Amino acid sequence: MASNGTGGLPPIDFEKVRNDSDGSVTGMAKGLFNQFIEGNPYFAAGGGLMVLGTSLALLRRGVISTSRLAYHQLIVDLEIPSKDKSYLWFLQWMSRYPHRSSRHLSVETNYLQHNNGSVSTEVNFVPGVGNHLIRYKGAFMLIKRERSGQIANITNGTPFETVKLTTLYRDRHLFQELLMEAKDLAVKRQTGKTVIYTSWANEWRPFGQPKAKRNLKSVILDNGLKESILNDVNDFLQNGKWYYDRGIPYRRGYLLYGPPGSGKTSFIQALAGELDYNSCIMNLADPNLTDDRLNYLMNNLPERSLMLLEDIDAAFVKRSKNDEGFVNGVTFSGLLNALDGVASSEEIITFMTTNHPEKLDPAVMRPGRIDYKTYVGNATEYQIKQMFLRFYPEEKELSEQFVQKAVELDTPISTAQLQGLFDFNKQNPKNAVLMVESLRYPNHVFCCK
Structure with missing residues (x-):
């Protein structure tokens, strides 16, 4: 087969091109292009698909660009x-x-x-x-x-x-x-409420819903004790500049010690409400607590919060037994550093409670770690009378009888016991007087009227 020199492509009919064109150079070029496309078998086989694919790709890109533009303009x-x-x-x-x-x-x-x-x-x-x-x-x-x-x-x-x-x-x-x-x-x-925070991993999280603030008047401590602590806390809060000017760490630690049920924790919660502060409760017996985590948490308290370390004696052995006091991952030195070390927090009020102050190491008791300590004991005559009048405001005569009978028992009575008795006799003060004898037994449970 003779080759036409065009690599197998059909020959170009120049006469037809001239007839199809308008006689101009541009018209002739169009005629050549049309004849080449129409007679090209390779283009006929795949060129159409290529043009279609390219058109779809360009259309897709246009749609995406348009949608992005619309998104940025409308959304x-x-x-x-x-x-x-x-x-x-x-x-x-x-x-x-x-x-x-x-x-x-x-x-x-x-x-x-x-x-x-x-x-x-x-x-x-x-x-x-x-x-x-x-x-x-x-x-x-x-x-x-x-x-x-x-x-x-x-x-x-x-x-x-x-x-x-x-x-x-x-x-x-x-x-x-x-x-x-x-x-x-x-x-x-x-x-009007107090938020209770507890530690979770390395952060403080609110525990449950905020609690209604407890009225400080509802907590009856011995005569003058409540006012003394409140005045000391207010004095600390109002004299931050005095601490800074003298280079004294701006923090204060309080220790309330005494028998269980004497109102230590209740008073601290009521005090937080009185100051419009929240409470951060730290359990030193937490098995996952470490020195680093303890220090981090105490340095990152939520704003306007009191730090509460309950039953601090239960978390550590005496230093004489083990200098480091390893218990549940927290060391004795780790606690001391968290309380007043170089990396300890500023502007912090820490309350600690214990039922056994004799178990605390002297290193914990020194000023700078504990600046104010006071005994919160069993109910005195003053507390017994004030609690009775708190529940039954109009029964002054019965309050005298109740106090006399309670004193005659000659046994320690906790404020928790008194509250349980009064709660059992909400509307019956006379029956409360008749049941004074039950206060002789600390673990007595009031039930079954």
């Missing part, structure tokens, strides 16, 4: 990281929001192990990881809670989380309103 996002304080505010707000579409929930359990071994728990449900749809003030919002599988909080090992809110750009002002509403809800829940 707005707000990201709230878990390290931000408003993160918990928002979750609490959304868990109570009535108009939401959600099938993903997450459980949040508050856990507190007391020194006597008992455990208190409280379970709450909050929006879980996934997508949630709400309608807020007429605007739809898509809420996406995401959890990182690779990034974690180095202080407690919990995964890093974010909440992303998406809505129309025109409704972006609702983000500010929503967050302010969540904040107001959180503040309202705490107004």
